[in-house]
Amino acid sequence: MKLAEYEIGSQLVQCGCCDYYSLVERGKCLICPVCYWEDDYDCTNENGLVLDIKSDLNNDFTLVEARENFKRYGAWLEKFSGIVLSEEERKNLKYEQRNV
Numbered sequence: 001m002k003l004a005e006y007e008i009g010s011q012l013v014q015c016g017c018c019d020y021y022s023l024v025e026r027g028k029c030l031i032c033p034v035c036y037w038e039d040d041y042d043c044t045n046e047n048g049l050v051l052d053i054k055s056d057l058n059n060d061f062t063l064v065e066a067r068e069n070f071k072r073y074g075a076w077l078e079k080f081s082g083i084v085l086s087e088e089e090r091k092n093l094k095y096e097q098r099n100v
């Protein structure tokens with residue numbers, strides 16, 4: 001996945017899994033380029049808070065589980081760790097850690 005596909009500097013919104021501002025919009029089943037989580041709006045409430053609900057778009061993982069995997073592997077599943085943005089590419093994206 002190439003960072004150029006994303007409009008850096010535009011109004012990106014925060015991913016529910018990795019906490020990077022990496023999505024063009026929410027609720028459209030977009031795949032996050034940082035963690036590869038498919039944005040499942042059912043897994044967050046209107047404030048973007050993480051809820052412990054299984055995501056059928058993401059192999060029935062919850063965001064809690066996916067967030068733990070992201071910290072460990074750099075992607076929500078280890079098998080995606082080779083295709084997500086590199087640490088260097090991520091530096092261009094806004095990041096705000098949420099403690100959930």
Ligand SMILES: [Zn+2]
Nearest residue numbers: 015018032035
């Ligand atoms: Zn993400």
